[in-house]
Amino acid sequence: MxxxxxxxxxxxxxxxxxxxxxxxxxxxxxxxxxxxxxxxxxxxxxxxxxxxxxxxxxxxxxxxxxxxxxxxxxxxxxxxxxxxDPVLWTMFMFLHFIVASIFITFGLIAYSKWSLNQKCTFDLIIMGLMICTWGFLYYFARRNRKKGxxxxxxxxxxxxxxx
CATH class of the missing domain: 3.30.310.80 (Kinase associated domain 1, KA1)
Structure with a gap:
């Protein structure tokens, strides 16, 4: 393997x-x-x-x-x-749930603002940060697996x- x-x-x-x-x-x-x-x-x-x-x-x-x-x-x-470890796995799933919830919430807010012709740059920045956070969580999981x-x-x- x-x-x-x-x-x-x-x-x-x-x-x-x-x-x-x-x-x-x-x-x-x-x-x-x-x-x-x-x-x-x-x-x-x-x-x-x-x-x-x-x-x-x-x-x-x-x-x-x-x-x-x-x-x-x-x-x-x-x-x-x-x-x-199940505790670590639960923490990772909780973090993924939080990140996904923030991403979806700000996506909905950005779409609402865009449809009302308002500025939505802050919401898009937060969505971009959530994508970066997902990448970091993936990298962290891969690094931990490599150490193990x-x-x-x-x-x-x-x-x-x-x-």
Whole structure:
């Protein structure tokens, strides 16, 4: 996987394992005890969440969610999804919502002023600033993902140990 060259912010991977779901979950429990302070492993039904432990965690530290599915041939399919910390993700979505709301509001105000033959330069400037803010948020997310690539690789190595 080359995360730097992909456009998506949340990276995915698909793997298969000859082990059963029960065996994989049992190995997760053993690995959880072995790596307790450095990594946090949580299992629920056919889902596994891997994250960096509190001592090594940074604001850009990724999390890995793995969904386990039984295949017809008896193997197990692992669908992995890397993502940011849920608190950071929620903050980003909140900021995007605020920026979009400001952009739409000032767009409506600018259109109203334009249709009434009034000056709307201030509103257009605010809309331009919101576009720049969107660009900054995108850049910030890409930079954080790039900083988190070494920890993504660590989480991938944990998955290889499990399967």
């Amino acid at each position: 080359e995360p730097v060259k992909e456009l998506k912010l949340r990276l995915r991977f698909y793997r298969t394992s000859p082990k059963s779901i029960a065996t994989i979950k049992q190995e997760c429990e053993l690995l959880k005890l072995e790596l307790a302070p450095d990594y946090h492993i949580k299992t629920l039904d056919n889902h596994i969440w891997l994250s960096i432990g509190v001592l090594k965690r940074e604001k850009y530290s990724p999390q890995l969610h793995i969904e386990l599915e039984t295949m017809e041939d008896g193997n197990t399919a692992l669908n992995g999804l890397f993502g940011p 690539i070494p920890q993504m690789r660590e989480l991938e190595e944990l998955v290889e140990r499990i399967i």
